Amino acid sequence: MTIHANSFDPAPLTRIGFLLFPGFPMACLTSAMEPLRAANEIAGHQVFSWHLVTETGADAAASAGVLFPADASLANAEGLDCLFLLSGPDAEFEDQISSPGRLRYLARHGVAVGAVSGGVFPLARSGVLSGRRCAVHWCYRSAFEAAFPDCTAVDRLIVRDGNIQTVSGATAMFDLSLGLICTALGEAAMNEVACLFQHPLIRNGSARQKIPVLQSDRTVDQMPPAVKSAMSIFSKNIEMPVCIRDVAQMSGVSPRQLERSFRAATGLSPGEYYRRQRLKAARQMVLFSWDSISSIANAVGYASSSTLSQHYRKQFGVTPAQERKATRTHPSIRIASVRP
Known part of the structure; x- marks a missing residue:
């Protein structure tokens, strides 16, 4: 049933700003604006x-x-109720003093500041996220945690911590916009907007992110209980590797049972899956941080950078140093599976 304009009392205007960095993910912007546009029409x-x-x-x-034309510079942006940063993870401010200071000023003076996808990186660099919980897309999480140990990365779609709101990706931004519509116009309007765009499910922002499983067409939440438990333990122990026997015990099965279940679900042994997860974490840090290769090796549980480089090359076809050099010189060649 279509909801007509006279179904609503006039709602106050909410002014939303999007701080765009070069190379920002366009889907995050359109996922925010289009449901809001539809809500205005309804x-x-x-x-x-x-x-x-x-x-x-x-x-x-x-x-x-x-190309998107800007309405204002950050220094001149006034009268906003909220401001979301949209960028890739390598985005940095040109003026690394005044611009982060401006963000902190806005956050202190009533503007709800947030970030979408890789926008959490410049938001964290500004100091606004210090000591806070935040939503970080799964493909950036290892790099983010290594770069900002004073922040707590959470695998939720959306995280609100005080007046700071972070969003993991484009469809999660659509969910956030639906939440804004619900607050302003009610559930009926939110439902109609969701149906207009054939958004299949109105998700609670606290829902967990969907994370793909290596060599599988399924996601982690679809794995058998023991496998899912082991995967969770692996992801929490990247820097200090744990023994597979201990992981099996913590997952409530024998090592042989875990081996069989893992191979049936993923085609990999638990140890091989774990090693690939650590290499994926290393790759995030290679691409999205300036940490030395030796520091990255230590961060993913390798005793030396040479051993990491050997395994990295076998898995990805290049050494960490070669891939970093190539992507720093030509950012567009970054492999799509590493970015949302």
Whole structure:
């Protein structure tokens, strides 16, 4: 049933800003704006407005190469109720003093500051996330935790900590926009917007992220209980590797049972899966941090950088140093599976 404009009392205007960095993920922006646009049309008046902000006021090109004109620079952005940072994980402010200071000022003076996908990296670099919980996309989590140990990364779709709100990815941003619509216009309006876009499920922001399983068409939450338990233990013990026998005991099965279950579910032994997970974590740090290769080796439980490089090359076809050099020189060649 279509909801008509006169179904609503006028709602106050919510002004939402999006701070765009070069190469930001366009899907995160459209996933935010389109449901809000639809809500305005359903309500029959402007309930939400959106404003594109860049650090300098220059236009910003998205990851797909589409150019977006800025409405204001960060220094001149005024009157916003909330401001979301959209970027890849390697984004940094041109002015690393004034711009982070401006973000902290806005956060102190009533603006709800947040980030989507890789935008948590420049938000953390600004100091706004220090000591806070935040949603970090699973493909960036290891790199984020290594770079910002004073923040607590959470595998939820959306995390609110005080007036800071972080969003793991594009469809999670759609969910956040639905939540804003529900607050402003009620559940009926939210449901209609979701159905307009054939959004299959109105998800609670506290839902866990879907994480793919290596060599499988399933996700971690679809694994058998013992396998899922072991995967959770592996992910929490990247730096200090644990013995497979101990993991089996903590998962409530024998080592032989865990081996059989793992091979049936993933085609890999528990040890091989664990090693690949640690190499994936190393790759995140190679691509999205400036840590030395030896530091990365220690962070993923390798005794030496030479051993890491040997395993890394076998898994990915290049050494960590070679891949870092190539992606620093030509960022566009980063492999898509590493980024959302």
